[in-house]
Amino acid sequence: MDKTYTPASIESHWYKQWEQAGHFRPGGSGDPYCIMIPPPNVTGTLHMGHAFQDTLMDVLTRYHRMAGYNTLWQPGTDHAGIATQMVVERQLNAEGGDRHALGRSAFVERIWEWKARSGGTIQNQMRRLGASVDWTRERFTMDDGLSEAVQAVFVQLYNEGLIYRGERLVNWDPVLQTAVSDLEVESAEEQSSIWRLRYPIVGSDDWLVVATTRPETMLGDTAVAVNPHDERFQSLIGGRVRLPLVDREIPIVADEYVDPAFGTGCLKITPAHDFNDYEVGLRHGCTPINILTEDARINANAPATYQGLDRYEARDRIVADFEAAGLLDGVDPHRLMVPRCDRTGVVVEPYLTYQWFVDLTRDTQADGRPGGAREITRPAIDAVRSGDIRFIPENWTKTYFNWLEDIQDWCISRQLWWGHRIPAWYDGDGNIYVGSDEADVRARHDLAPEVELSQDEDVLDTWFSSALWPFSTLGWPEETTELHTFYPTSVLVTGFDIIFFWVARMIMMGLKFRGEVPFREIYIHGLVRDSHGAKMSKSKGNVLDPIDIIDGIDLESLVAKRTTALMQPQIAPTIEKQTREAFPEGIAEHGTDALRFTFASLATTGRDVVFDMGRVDGYRNFCNKLWNAARYVLMNCEGKLDDINEASMAYGTAERWIVTRLQRTAQTVNEAIQSYRMDLAAQAIYEFTWDEYCDWYLELSKPALQGDADTPHARGTRYTLVRVLETLLRLVHPMMPFITESIWQRVAPVAGIKGETIMTQAFPAADPERIDADAEAEIDWLQRFILGIRRIRGEMDIAPGKRLPVMLGNAGPLDQSRVERHRAELDFLARLESIRILDAGEEAPESALALVDELEIRVPMAGLIDRDAELARLAKARGRLAEDLARVRAKLDNASFVERAPADVVQRERDKLAEAESALARTDEQIARVERL
The missing domain is CATH 1.10.287 (Helix Hairpins)
Structure with a gap:
């Protein structure tokens, strides 16, 4: 072995070997075990969240593969409608082009070209991380098979009345000009104002004062609401006010939604531009009035004065007009949560528009027939209540139930060009026909050739196709062998932030279309945050690239990388200062294994994973420790165990002890991984490797290997050294695959083990027959004796190499026999000159004292130190x-x-x-x- 552990020299070599040899494919004679990767965006790069999640999935995959399961880790990517379209559209704009000028067909073709050329970044980074997915089965949410699945699901749900098209309020991005999901909206507190506006009461000289944070929407007000128990307004309920600037009368209504303590206690109701107002408006029969265009300008439903103005220009004009009319009661500073699209950064508008929805709220279909929404949502709730699906940790079950019990219809249409185009066609009269393609539609509905049809322009929400991921990737709607083998899958590994967006929808669709849950367990992990507990984001400049941690990066490159990626360039100087303070020498090379072990050690049951580079440094040292231990073992065992014969070996207490500790560690690691406590598994592996095998057993082995190299005890020691190391490598392999494979290839032949790769070796299981409690007690006594001597050296500043005379007081028969049995180890490890057992009642000279239970370990001070x-x-x-x-x-x-x-x-x-x-x-x-x- 090389003297120095250099991860770069081994990692790419072994990954290519594994992939080319087909070791990632399903195999084994055991039960099926399957994990579906949460498909990353095809535009994406490997960020810390991906690296953390992929490490956890790979640990589970490698563990079950070694345990003999027929194991599949299914890879794939998501077409990421908005993100991908934005990437290619920016490229086109940089060339002076425009997608509308190019046309839909040519634009989509260009996206496919980009995907073929540049869409594999994250897959290659996953290889760097050691992810043992079956690349031969890689899927893409818009490949032919998955597209067929999407069409089949849409058509069936539509035919059953569970998909409909209707006018509803949605999150709308005025830049992208499409509906966006809640997951694509990030709300943050920002400084704004509350404007108090006077609405004249019809038939009175008085007015009501409404408080609003969005005065521009008053052009679409349809009512003013007060709390029915607010005594200030009891006499006005049922009356009307005149809407200023618009000159329209609107009613004064009573609704429990109004908080009498907020603002003035009077709430303007704008159903077309506020989700809560929409619900209030429904309760009071208010017809929504949309006053915005798709790009957030004032439309023709407003007075001509404001038409064409941007929403914020209109705000300023309206406030000025209220003030000029004497109707502005005041303006107060106010901090509020502002929703922005995470892709464009623009403020998202609640917007009334026609969209396609999955019906998740009605208990009956529109025509009154039984079925409807509960056909989808109720089984998904029952599957978790019954235990068919188990959340880990269990507390996330409550979150899941809360979301499903309070669910809203799912908007599944997006006004984009990239994605699964909605399989619906319209004739000249506006009739809707749904089918897999136009020919299917004509055949289903017996339409004459002269009937002209046009396909819906919208595409489906990306989450619609990913909701089918557990069965579409296995070949559905075809009844494939893989589908029957691996569905239901074993476990879903995901973050808590997409329990509703993805997890719940996969459960709904799996039960609806397969009649079975899509997975048996859901392992919810925390989200990776920086060392201060802050969310990692480009806007904060605190993002760490896992590849930089693996390969290392110099300070100037790191500064450039962090500052050029900022969404807010004005904070670049601050980010540069923080980066230089945090990483004055850049980031050193750590290798993949150190990073993976760090992630495993952080995988607790909490919501947050606080990432600290200091831990990666520590686990890089751990890799060095393992590497050097292997070099010691090979130097002492290679070529000296050619004839492995149990009859020629003898095992001392130290050998029985380390084998016992190995069994207990194997038991802990197996139990921890099976219960998704990777942190406890990592801790057990670390403590055994560093504290017990390296720090103690390697040292305890040295006296036995000195002198005659071919005694039964020396042979037993060598055999124990190499066999324990080989077993340890298999224990560590799921967490640190590269270093363990590299060492195992050298160690396995010495241990008499044959095999092509450590990947296909059996994962160690504890053997109760090999547990020796007496050996544990014996070595515990020996360790405390030696540590007592070392503490005395430290306290009295005695040189480590100076041999010490020791006197033992109150030494019982067991202590005396242990001293005799372990005299060689005591002399070697404690650096002793002599041991004398004091007679009962004998006074010891002035000495430093250490205790091992009742045993007194005394080191006389006279002559040892300069007083x-x-x-x-x-x-x-x-x-x-x-x-x-x-x-x-x-x-x-x-x-x-x-x-x-x-x-x-x-x-x-x-x-x-x-x-x-x-x-x-x-x-x-x-x-x-x-x-x-």
């Missing part, structure tokens, strides 16, 4: 401790600090005080001990 030099050292150390103690006490004696500082800060100072007092007391004890010499 005066040690007293000087301790006095200097005591002075520093006394200064620290005084500083902390002064801070805590300051009443202002204790009262005003956060509770956790005060507690930290109190902890420091206790620690300083304890350290000072220990130092005083050491000074007294040395003074007595």
Whole structure:
């Protein structure tokens, strides 16, 4: 093996080997195990969320593959309607072109060309991450098979009355000029105002004052609402006001929705431009009036004065006109949540428009026949209530139920060119015909050739096709072998932010079209945040690229990368300063395995995953530790175990102990992975590898390997070294595939194990027969003895290499026999000169003391240290401790600090005080001990 672990030299080599050899394909004689990848956008790049999620799925996949399951991790990408169309449209605009001038057919063809040329970025990055997906089965939400599935589902739902076209309020992006889903809308608090507008009361000289954050929408007001219990307005309910600037009378209605404490207690109702107002308007029979065009300008439903104005230009004009008319009651500063499209950054409008919907709210169809919405939603609720589907952690079940019980109809149409075009056609009279294509429509409805048909211009919401992902990727609507083998799938691994948008819809569609749940378990992981707990975003400049962590990146390149990606260029200087402070030397190369192990260690049951580069540094060191341990094992075992014969080997306590600890670790890791606690599995692996195998057993093996190299004990030690390491590599492989494969290829032959790859070896299972509790107790005693000696060295500043005389007091028969059995290990690891057991009642000279239960371990001080030099050292150390103690006490004696500082800060100072007092007391004890010499 190379002396130095260099991840770049092994990772690409092994991934190519695995993929070319077909090791990612289903196989094994066990039960089917299947994970469907949440399809990333075809435009995307691998961000930290992808890397975290893919690591978790790969751990599960590799684990079950090694456990003998017939394992499939199904890959694929989503066509990402809005994102992809924006990418190609920007390219076209940069060339001086325009999609409308190019035409729909040519524009879509250009997107397909872009996809073929540039759409594979994230797949290649997944390879860098070690994702063992079956690339031979890769799917795309707009490939022929999945498109056929989409058409089949749409046609069936339409024929059953579960898809309809209607005029409803939707989220509307005025730049893209399309409806967008809630997931594509990000709301953030921004500074704005509340305008108080006077609406004259009909038949009175008085007025009502309404409070609004969007005065431009008053052009479409259809009512003013007050709370029915608000005594201020009881006499006005049922009356009317005159809508200023429009000169239209509108009613005063009573509705529980109105909060009497907000604003003036009077709420203007604009059903066409506010979701809550829409519901209020429905309750009171108000006809919505849309006053905006698709690009958010004032339309012909408003007075001519305002027609054609941008919505914010109209706002300023309307406020000015109210003030000129004496009807502006006042303006107050106000912070409010503003919804913006995450793609364009533009403020999203509630907009009344004709769209296609899946009926998720009615219990009966429009004509009164039974069926309707509950045919879709109720089974999805029941599947989780009955336990057919299990959420992990279980608390997400409540979120799932809350969303489904309060569900709204699903808007599935988008005003785009890229996507699955809605399979609906219209004749000259506006009649709707639905079918897989025009020929199918004509055949279904027996339409004459002279009847002209035009297809709907809209495309389907991307979430519609991805809702079919668990069965469409397996070949549905064909009844394929893969469909019967792997559906229902085993587990869905996803974030909590898309439980409704994707998870619930897959459950609905799976039950509707397959009659079975799409997956048995749903593992909900947290979202990756930076080391300060903030969401990673380009606008904040705190994004980390996982490939940069794997390969490393210099500071200047990192600064350029973070600042050029900003949506708000004006904050670039701040981001540059933060980057230079956080990464003064850039980011060093860590390799994929260190990053993956970091992700596994962070996979707790919480909502957030706080990512800290310090942990990746630590796990890079862990990789080095494993690499160096393997080099030690190979140097001592390679060529010396050619004849593996149990009869020629003898095993000491240390061998029985490390094998026992390996069994317990294997049990913990298996249980942790099966319960989706990757963090606990990683912790168990780390502690066994670093603390027990490397720090203890490798050291305990050295006395046995010195001297005669071919004794039964030496052979048993070598065999244990290599077999435990080989087993450990298999335990670690799902989390760190590259380094384990590279080492295993060298270790397996020495251990007498044959095989092409570690990937297809069995995952270690605990063997209760190999657990030796007596060996554990014995080595525990030995460790505490050695650690006691090391603590004395540290406290008394004795050189590590200096051999020490030791006296043992209160040594029982078991202690004495253990000393005799482990004398070689004690002399070697504790660097002892001699051991003398004190007689009962014998006084020991002045010495440093360590205890192992009742056993007293004494190291006589006389002759070991320079008394005066040690007293000087301790006095200097005591002075520093006394200064620290005084500083902390002064801070805590300051009443202002204790009262005003956060509770956790005060507690930290109190902890420091206790620690300083304890350290000072220990130092005083050491000074007294040395003074007595």
